[in-house]
Amino acid sequence: MGIQKTTILKAQEIMExxxxxxxxxxxxxxxxxxxxxxxxL
Known part of the structure; x- marks a missing residue:
């Protein structure tokens, strides 16, 4: 399963x-x- 670039960018935004x-x-x-x-869970 791959991950989209948009997901990575959103994740970075959330992290910051x-x-x-x-x-x-x-x-x-x-x-x-x-x-x-x-x-x-």
């Missing part, structure tokens, strides 16, 4: 704004781009 770890920002950016509002 909120100081999250890279892995967390990838999850967040992916959720935002796919309009996912709830992540269940």
């Amino acid at each position: 704004k909120y100081g999250l770890k890279p892995r967390d920002t990838i999850h967040s950016a992916t959720a935002i781009e796919n309009r996912i509002t709830i992540i269940k």
